Amino acid sequence: MLKDLRINNSLSGKKELFEPIHAPFVGMYVCGPTVYSDVHLGNVRTFVSFDIIYRYLLHLGYKVRYVRNITDVGHLVNDADAGEDKIAKKAKLENIEPMEVVQRYTQDFHRVMDQFNALPPSIEPSATGHILEQIELIELLIEKGLAYEVNGSVYFDVKAYQKDHNYGKLSGRKIEDLLSNTRALDGQDEKRESVDFALWKSAVGTDHIMRWKSPWSDGFPGWHLECTVMGTKYLGKTFDIHGGGMDLKFPHHECELAQSVGAHGHDPVKYWLHTNMLTVNGQKMSKSLNNSFLPHELFSGDHELLERPYSPMTVRFFMLQSHYASTLDFSNDALLAAQKGYRKLMNGLKTLRNLHVNEGEDATPNEKATAQINQICDNCYRAMNDDFNTALTLGHLFNLLKKINNLHTQNLTISQIGQEAFDRMKHTYKTFVLEILGLKEESNLDxxxxxxxxxxxxxxxxxxxxxxxxxxxxxxxxxxxxxxxxxxxxxxxxxxx
RNA sequence: GGUCCUGUGGCCGAGUGGCUAGGCAGUGCUCUGCAAAAGCAUCCACAGCGGUUCGAAUCCGCUCGGGACCUCCA
Incomplete structure (x- = not known):
């Protein structure tokens, strides 16, 4: 019963019972960062959310293969034909090699994830390491009549795909609306329809450094392709979970879905998961809005919107207090409250370590007291099983903490709840706080x-x-x-x- | 403009037909040399207006407010 995990599937829009395709194995793919600049706190929220999901699946005993990619090529600044690659642009700006950009920000990303105590994925593939596979997929799509070449570039033919399939089913869009809702972007002449998207971009006649040989031109792959290819390569043509931020749902995930269905004839993913945005004063945190926080600014407090520094675990706790699918608004007050709550939870671990059965305590356990403890422990699982509801889980853990403190102040005794319930309480508290929620004690002792x-x-x-x-x-x-x-x-x- | 989400107490945030969420802040008490921590008690709520129901914060409708996506974004 405790294993009845239900998750909200973006594809159906419903909460569904989680049943892995090949239990006990679970394949999970999460869209990683494009490494052209520092990750900001909003990015971190998504990866922390999936870290919890990964940890909980592991806790339930699943053998999880967690794939999270690094996008190091193909992500364009905009959708126009002349759109620059984000990495190449940054490299030009700083007068260094694109791979230096990639290396720098990949390392930074890893460091930040480590600070937030996020477990590393099982496989972290990069787009540039899978150019051949991407070319093969494009060839397959051309063969199936779902892609066309213009001037050395290749585009996915959404209209052709639409004949047998449903483009827009993930993001809830209607193809007619997309076709009519054309925006005038510069240099889109090559595409037959504005909804078509690039599979391969020619670099001929440009000073693009990042280029590979292909049957069509020297160039580079489109952004959506890498996830399709790497997901398939490491998790198979169908796998369990594909996740990412809400803002990737359209067009990125929709395109991925179309590429997979077009190439393999069936849906690639059983459960699509989307995490919601971190907001600042009610507005989405994003690089383009200039309202983003970098992790180190948070840790040092060196930012005009910050009244003081906050530690990584405080921030992690802050994120855990909301559900991953809800927006979370950033504020000093909320972070300050989170810091106190986090420390309270940590003090519980310390208290727990020092709790022992007193000599001569052998009164019979009080049934009601025992039942209460067991109830709270069950509630922790119930909350996580309900679409990874970490906010509710924390609430239950604080209820458990109250019992722990009661034992500490001897308003309650171990003999009253019985050794068995005590052991369960101890184990549940420690496991949820440390292993599942991934919080750890931070020593800021000088x-x-x-x-x-x-x-x-x-x-x-x-x-x-x-x-x-x-x-x-x-x-x-x-x-x-x-x-x-x-x-x-x-x-x-x-x-x- | 299209599609969708959302509005919970001083702040943050779960919940979603009947049962105390929780954290932070406030108030009173217990403990204490003084504190702190902890405990106990307590205050403050479901945007507004209608409807469905024995019963609605929860379902439906309208009004008002906020946001996301439709262009790069986690």
Whole structure:
């Protein structure tokens, strides 16, 4: 019963029972970042959301293959034929190689994900590593009459696809609206219809550095192609979960879907998941709106909208307090509240470590008390099983924490709830906080500051010739791997060598 | 303009036909040398107007407000 996971499938718009295609294996593909600049907090929210989903699936015992790509080519600045590749543009701007751009921001992305305690994916493929596969897919699509070549570029023929399939079924769009809703963009002459999208872009006659040989021209692949190709390569022609931010639903995921269906004749994905946006004053956080926060700005507090710094785990907790499919509004007050809540939860772990059965406590467990504990533990699973509702899960964990604190203050005793329920409570709390929600204890202790206090005590004891105390301090510190050094210039400390 | 989402207490945010969400803040009390932490109690709510129902924050309609996508975005 506790394993009845239900997830909201964007394709059907309904909450569906999660049944993997080949249990216990689960294939999950998440659209990763385009590495042309720093990831901002909104980007982070999506990856943290999928980190929770990944962690929970693992916790349920599934063998998950989590693929998250790195987009390092093909993502155009806009949809026009003359649209520049984002990576190439940045490289030109900074006068470095495109691959230097890619390397720099990929490394930065990994560092940030690590700071937020997100588990690395099982496979992290890059678009440039799969040019051959992308060319093969384009050839297949041309063969099937779903793509056409113009001047060395190849476009997906949405109208031709529409004859047998339904373009727009994921994003809820009608093809007629898309066809009539044409926007005048420069240099779209090559495409037969504005809804058609690039599979291959010719770089002939341009100074594009990122180019590969193909049957059509020296050029580079279109953005939507990489996900189709890499998803298929590592997870198969049908896999369980495909996720990404809400803003990728159209056109990116719609195009991906069309490419897969066009090439293989059937849907590639059983459950589509979309995470919602992080907002600032009610508006979507995005690079183009200039309202985004970079992780390091948050950690340092160095941003005009920030009153003070916030730690990675505070921010993670803040994100967990909302559901992944809801927008989440960023504010100082909310972050401050999150910091306190987060620390309270962490203090619970500490309290829990020190809870033990008292000697001579052997009263019979109170049925009601035991049932309450079990109820709360069940609730944690129930909440996560309901489309990964982390906000509700946190609520239940705080209820559990209240019980833990009651034990701590002896308003409640372990014997009253019974050893079994106590063990379950302990295990549930730790597992949910650390493993499933992926929170960790952050030590912001300043060891130099602490040692100053100790050294003052030490100096005072020496002054008073209280050598017993001096010896105790020395040996206690030594057991922590720290040695004190009495020098003419004063007392110093060092790690034991 | 089209499509869709959304409006919950001082703040943030779950819930979704009947049962205390939770966190932060506030108030009172217990504990305490003073604090802090913790506990106990308490205050503050479902945008507005209609409708369905024994019962609606939850379903339906309208009005008003906010947002997303339709162009690059997680």
């Amino acid at each position: 060891i130099d500051g602490l040692m100053d206090i100790v050294i003052k005590e030490y100096a005072a004891a020496k002054e008073a010739k209280n050598y017993d105390k001096v010896d105790v301090l020395r040996s206690s510190l030594k057991s922590q791997g720290i040695v004190l050094k009495d020098m003419k210039s004063g007392i110093d400390w060092a790690y034991e060598e």
